[in-house]
Amino acid sequence: MSDYPVLTVTTFLPMAGAVLLFFAGARFARWIALAASLATIVVSLPLYTDFDKASAALQFVESVDWLPDWNIVYGMGVDGISIPFIALATLLTVLCVGVSWVAVKTREREFYAALLVAETAMIGLFAATNLFVFFVFWELIVIPIFLLIGVWGGPRRVFAAVKFLLFTLAGSVLMLVGLIVLYTTCDTLDFRELAKATIDPDAQVWLFAAFLAAFAVKVPMFPVHTWLPDAHTEAPTAGSVILAGVLLKMGAYGFLRISLPVLPDGVAFFLEPMLVLSVVAIVYGAYMTLAQTDIKRLIAYSSVGHMGFVTLGIFTLNQGGVEGAILQMINHGIVSAALFLCVGMIYERTHTREIKDYGGVAKVAPIYCVLLTVFCLAAAGFPGLNSFVSEFLVVQSAFATEGWLGVMAIWGVALGTVYMVWLYYRVVMGKLNPGLEGMKLELGVREVAILAPLVILAVCLGVYPELVLSYFHEPVKALLGGAP
């Protein structure tokens, strides 16, 4: 084991980088951000090398009294469910710095500082072992994302930023009340202690609803998903990547950390509505995606459906479904982040996101199109690529739970193939759009290097999903063992 508090260092190193940015010249901003995000990966390495996959317990546990009068502890620790998310967050931040390298030209210091603070919040959230710390990071991430969208975003950025902020704040304050009620009834906020506590079933229903408000907005579940298309579309590429790659997972992670273990009666009460909302999100999301004419908006809407698989998997409450859901989160983090990166890269050259302005891109940018092919196929759930495995697991569990859920999910998968292939067809195939003539659309070395890790991950996880699945076998078993 390493001799430094791995989680605390990993969590706060990016923030230290953000502070450092303000003392450095704007010219060095991106270098400092790159160094800080790479260093974060380096210091987090013990998490993977020293982690014991055979245990469901929290590891690398740190605990310091924070507000002793109120029995509130600063607690950090990870289990197999949190590790892949921390890996995803640290990796995507580096890629975000890379993709913003030349794209961000105004107020660079603030931009990279916001990005790094967001990284701190993401890592901290997944490493928290008690609800208070969880909530602190949950709220903390809102501000940098709000600024990323509102300052460096597209034409309707202010509207999108404010909408994002109000939706998430409205959800999270109800969680705050739920948190405080839990705290006053159980006198602790530690996840492990809370899971053991007995809470009145009626109270659990209310508490579940309070937490649902926060989680549903973040996931986002139908019908509170409307902030997502606006936020994703208007955000700068790095912002979209963080939003799609990690932020959306926070809600589903909350279900796994709090709702399932702590509020089993609440889960039982809301089980059917949750399943129904999940399949509605899958199917409705897919149809909405089909109707989009803006590439970024299209990918944003596809997230609604993909996250529907996540909530569907979680609320099937069986091993395969929950593992599939977690894997789906990771896969969606990889694939939709990659798609947003692809869109961002070509947008920098063409300054249009309308699908009709593209066409025949394959003729001028073969490398770009090969990479895009992999990601589009992955998003469509093509066998051999990562999303296939997770969608398969979820659909299988859905069938096991209730036949029609499986049918709806399959319907969603089919529509997913349609919109991805159609998008691909309209952008890549056919005659070169006259508007694109004379543009250098092919990717540079830097951009290929940014997409390379994601391609490798998409293929590896498609071929050998056990690479990630092995982390959460035990914790999921423990999680479901606790639930009725």
Added chain:
Amino acid sequence: MNGATVADLGLVLPELILTGMALVLILVARRIQSTSVPVVATVLAAAAAVAASWWVLSKEPQSAFGGLITVDGYAQFFKVLVAAALALVALLSVKGLEGSGAPRSEYHVLLLLASVGMMLTVSAVDMVTFYLGLELITLCSYILVGITVDRPSSNEAAIKYFLLASFASALMLFGISITYGLTGTTSFSGVAASIAERGLADDPLQLAALALIAAGLAFKIGAVPFHSWVPDAYQGASTPVAAFLASGSKAAGLAALGRVVVIAFGPDSPALSIILVGLAALSVAVGSVLVLAQTDMKRLLAYSSIAHVGYAVMGLTAGTDAGASATMTYAFFYVFMTLGAFGVVIGLGARGATLDGYQGLASQRPGVAGVMLLFLLALTGIPLTSGFVAKFVVISSAVGAGYVVLAVLAVVCSVVSAFVYMRIAVLMYMREPESPTPARFPVTLSVAIAIAAIVTLVGGVLPRLITDWAVAP
């Protein structure tokens, strides 16, 4: 109960320091009117008062002057807070009074004397000293609000404030006299004992007295429905005076309310709970909703202060020691965040007076916009700022006492008010500037803002430093 002794004077050392400095400044007023002596003297006196408050309480809690005041941890906490607020307001006044024509020396004397009143209020354990302290604050405040005599709006605000506040004082005095008539004593503990002994808790006359005293105090802290003077007074007064009213005065009023709740009328009085819950709910709701409509920064901060007083009172609704210490924490953090925000408003001069002035500030003065963002986040209650810790402890107290609906109302209102705080953030960060870059802030102002920012940040990251010390009487 025995008479006062000379040794008792040692216990009021902070008050004596401030009073002494006030007298010196009055004596030499004409010679130092246009110099920086009054500011320096006030800041020094305030710093000495902080140190003295600290030193006086390194001993056991004790009462003085025949049980008229007490010097305990609670009083110490608020005395340090009041003195710190005084120092910061004095620093803000250097720039804030520029060109206002206010007589500097008298201005600082009034600040000092009002602070003495606050200190007296927070250590009072007797209705008489309690009333005297509050009146001293209010009398000085009338003049402070109207001290910029050349501005009609200032005079108007002072007259409005005077009329309403005198009425409130009369109500409170009436309540005190009824209580005295019923219980035969003016000391808080005596009143509590008498109420318990003679079963006066449900006595209509006693309830009326309680309501009158609570109304008077609600007026002093600007809680709804006794808030109507607040926006007018803040807007009419010069900005540092508004900052003073929002910080020290509120803290002292809350401290007094806390003592009355916990000691005199007892935590178990259902009538008192109803009054406090009502005040908290109304203040939070009305403040948060009306703040949305404001475009003048001082009025905006005034409505914001009304909502924040509501949150602070939520802690007291529990009637427990933990609740009282939650309110202490809230008051402490709120004083610094609001002083910081006022500091930025002052520093931006005419541009800072309206919302539109903040447009594009982040690209012109990123540092100023950054600290303003910090204060706005704290006022909203976002984690890692002191505002979140403060909200967490008071809402926890309310939920602990069973007021879950109040807690839900409070958090919903915090989202409503987030809209206006974030609108300022949007203006600062997401719009292009329309006015020229503001001048650099003077050192005094920067120091004051920096102190406020440090407390706001440290309070969010290491709240123990304050909460461990915020112990109920």
